[in-house]
Amino acid sequence: METSRRTVIAAAAAAGLTAATIGTAHASGGKKPVRELFGKLADGTKVHRWSLENGGTRLKVLSYGGIVQSLEIPDRHGRYENVSLGFDNIEDYVAKTPYFGALIGRYGNRIAKGQFTLDGTSHQLSVNDGVNSLHGGAKGFDKRVWDVEGFASGSDVGLVLHYTSIDGEMGYPGTLRAKVTYTLTRHGDWRIDYEATTDKATVVNLTSHVYWNLAGEGSGSIYDHELEIAASRYTPVDSGLIPTGELAKVAGTPFDFRRSKTVGRDIRVAHQQLLYGKGIDHNWVLDKGITTRPEHVATLRDPSSGRSLRIASNEPGLQFYSGNFLDGTLVGTGGHIYRQGDALCLETQHFPDSPNHPSFPSTVLRPGQTYRTSTVHSFGA
Numbered sequence: 268m269e270t271s272r273r274t275v276i277a278a279a280a281a282a283g284l285t286a287a288t289i290g291t292a293h294a295s296g297g298k299k300p301v302r303e304l305f306g307k308l309a310d311g312t313k314v315h316r317w318s319l320e321n322g323g324t325r326l327k328v329l330s331y332g333g334i335v336q337s338l339e340i341p342d343r344h345g346r347y348e349n350v351s352l353g354f355d356n357i358e359d360y361v362a363k364t365p366y367f368g369a370l371i372g373r374y375g376n377r378i379a380k381g382q383f384t385l386d387g388t389s390h391q392l393s394v395n396d397g398v399n400s401l402h403g404g405a406k407g408f409d410k411r412v413w414d415v416e417g418f419a420s421g422s423d424v425g426l427v428l429h430y431t432s433i434d435g436e437m438g439y440p441g442t443l444r445a446k447v448t449y450t451l452t453r454h455g456d457w458r459i460d461y462e463a464t465t466d467k468a469t470v471v472n473l474t475s476h477v478y479w480n481l482a483g484e485g486s487g488s489i490y491d492h493e494l495e496i497a498a499s500r501y502t503p504v505d506s507g508l509i510p511t512g513e514l515a516k517v518a519g520t521p522f523d524f525r526r527s528k529t530v531g532r533d534i535r536v537a538h539q540q541l542l543y544g545k546g547i548d549h550n551w552v553l554d555k556g557i558t559t560r561p562e563h564v565a566t567l568r569d570p571s572s573g574r575s576l577r578i579a580s581n582e583p584g585l586q587f588y589s590g591n592f593l594d595g596t597l598v599g600t601g602g603h604i605y606r607q608g609d610a611l612c613l614e615t616q617h618f619p620d621s622p623n624h625p626s627f628p629s630t631v632l633r634p635g636q637t638y639r640t641s642t643v644h645s646f647g648a
Contacts, residue, residue, distance in 0.1 A: 297321035297424035297451065300417035305329055305336075306357030312412055314357050319417065321424045322455030324646060331360060332409040333370035333428050333447060335477050337484075337600060338457070343573030343648045348483035350574065352610045355600045361410075363597060366476040369409035370447055371402045373432060373439050374630070375474035376550070376586060376619035379509045381438065383622035385631065386468055392438035399507055402476070404437035408445070409476070425450035434467065441467030443632075456645045463638040470630045471638050472617045478590065478610035481569035481576060485603030489590070489611050490531025493568045496524040496585060498551035502618055506543050510620050510627075514552050522549065527566065530589060530611060546591035546608070550584045550618050557583045557628060561643045565613055573648040580615035580642040583628050588612040615642045 300319035307313055314331040325339040325347070337349040353367045354360055360367070381392035381400035393404025402409065413428040425448060432443040448460040461473045480489050501522050502510040517523040521533035521541060534546055541547065555562050561579035568575040578585075590612070593605045621627040632638050 297419055297422065297453070299419040300424060300426060302415075302417065305331075308357070308361065308412070314412065315415065317415060317417055317426055319424050319426065319451055321422075321451035322453045324451055324455035324457060326449070326451060326457060328415070328426055328449060329357075329360070330413050330415045330428075331357060332368075332411065333413050333415075333449075334360065334409070335368035335475070338477070340455070340574060340646045341648055348486075348572070348574075349600060350479060350481050350483060352478035352480065352484050352605060353600050354597075359597075364409075365592060365597075366402060366409055367478055369476045370413070370428070370473065371476050371614070372408035372445060372471065372473045373403050373437070373443060374400070374470060374472045374622075375402060375476075375614060375616045376472070377401050377507075377509055379507070379620050379623055383470065385440070385470065385622065388440075390438055390440060397507060399509060400437075403439075406437065408432070408473075413447075422453035423450050439469055441465040441469035441634075443469060443471060445473065447473070454645070456643055458641065458643045460641045461639065463632065464634075464636070465632050466634055468631060468633045470622045471632045472621070472630045473638075473640070474586075474614045474616045475642070476612055476614060478612055479567065479576065480610045481567060481574040482572050483601075485599050485601040485605070485609070488531070488606075488608045489569075490529065490534065490608055491570065492530050492611070493527045493570065494524050494530050494587075494611075495527040495566045496551050496553075496587065497555065497564050498553050498585065499525060500552040502550045502552060502584075503540055504543055504549065504619075508544060508548060508619075510550065510618060510624065512624050512626065517551075522547075522551075524551075524587075527568070531608070534589060534608075544591060547587055547589040548591060550586050550616070552618075553580075553583055553585055557581060561641050564615065567611075567613065575647040576613075577645040577647070578613055578615065578642065579645070580640070582615040582617065582640055582642070584616050584618045586612065586614040586616055586619070588614070615640075 305316035381394040
């Protein structure tokens, strides 16, 4: 049975661990995040790393790409592990990363042929995934240096990240001003609040691309993790991983996670959709739809450590990617090689290629409107 973070903290304290050891906030609130130099880009631009902790969660974030470089949480015995994949140097993030821990924009996921039409005007985007545009193009938000400020407010600590994407960047219309807030609460929840405004009609779909392994980064396959997704439909794709437009039922398919099951149970079933993705790389149509507040959408649990992750969001979709393209060529923060299935992503979002599917929830943002969406990650053991 899953226990709460507060139960874990109490048990650790009873075992003689101090509040500082388990990362709890002081009575007056958490400590303001600490900044340090992480490295420099080729042009000399400094990249900083921010460290923050609260409620038993420890988080390290880079100004480059808003990247979560590490996220540490305790297991059922109070032992910490970093549960997100990443690198220990900026050079690998620039040259090699498959979006490890990054903020994604302007548009998370794929847009077919990098093209869409808005208000009668056609737009050609940067193409970086075969003939398609992926995660904002060749130099999306994941490859930009964000302005970052740390804060401590009441019992919360966090970071506010700003980036301005100019009109025409990667082919997108309008100057988009993005603001993303990372908050660690006194219960150890990691909350992401996204905001954006534009001076021209555009499309926007921001998300976070953390690679999760609740047993610990570099510990091996996540196929024995147990996953539940509150969705009875998903969006099938073609051979280029572009949605066909169908909202297909998950019942009777390997995509049925309405009841918790291990990630690996059906991942090698002979199903055409799994062949296209070399595993799972699909968007789930969440039963709750778009909501005004974050509502529960998925639960991930590692039986070996007892660690669990519950995700709540107000977004209508969830992209589940099972780490299919990790090919043994990347060495992570712990010195281990990452191989296929060594982590998974659960990206809250609007649907892929929505600008080309009028029946999908709209991703259009117009002047005078504010894009707002939130996702909350709650941890347990």
